[in-house]
Amino acid sequence: MSSPNETGLPEGWEVRRSNTKNLPYYFHPETKDSRWEPPVGTDPDKLKAYMANKHSSTRLPNPASFEVPEGKIRAAHLLVKHRDSRRPASWREAKITRSSAEAMEIIKDYESKIQKGETTLSELATTESDCSSARKGGDLGFFGKGDMQKEFEDAAFNLEKGAVSGIVSTASGLHLIQRLE
Known part of the structure; x- marks a missing residue:
């Protein structure tokens, strides 16, 4: 178990890994409270550094090791939420208070x-995305038509393999999407 000083979590909270989703989550053993988003009182900078070092994986599966399911694509994304997002909380921040304009400035910078080749979507998503898929470099796996929000789905299905979208706005927030398969 890691100390609160290392994780940035409030006293009593720890990071565990889900057996079913193979993703980290937050757990308080005394109260048996568990959640995907960090608890109130978390130091977001410490948690971000801890999660990047201990619980993220930018390694994507070898494409030769699987077949693409018919009618499905595989994509990764980087999500920046704002206070008007349908769930203004993430693994990075228990309560997101930035405006949609502030979120737009952040995602434009990403x-x-x-675009300049300074970094990749996967690298940025690992530490900056407000989606739990950050632990997998933003990889959402395979999905078909009707599985995602319409704006997201339309953008993802219109991308060529390897291409990164422009900024896509959904009820969840602002996204950059990369089609992987």
Whole structure:
């Protein structure tokens, strides 16, 4: 178990790994409370550093090791939430208070860095995405038509393999999407 000083979590909370989703989550053994988002009182900078070092994986599966399911694509994304998002909380922040304009500035900066080749979507998603898929470099796995929000789905299905979308707005927040398969 890691100390609160290392994880940034409030006293009594720890990071565990889900057996079913193989993703980290937050657990308080005394109260038996568990959640995907960090508890109130978390230090987001310490948690971000801890999760990047201990619980993230930017390694994507070898494409030769599986077949693409018919009618499905595989994509990764980087999500920036704002206070008007349908769930204004994430693994990085228990309560997201930034405005949609502030979120737009943040994601424009990420988009610029990716376009300039300074970083990849997967690298940025690992530490900056407000989605739990950050632990997998933003990889959402395979999905078909009707599985995602319409705006997200339309953008993802219209991308060529390897391409990164422009900024896509959904009820969840602002996304950059990369089609993987």
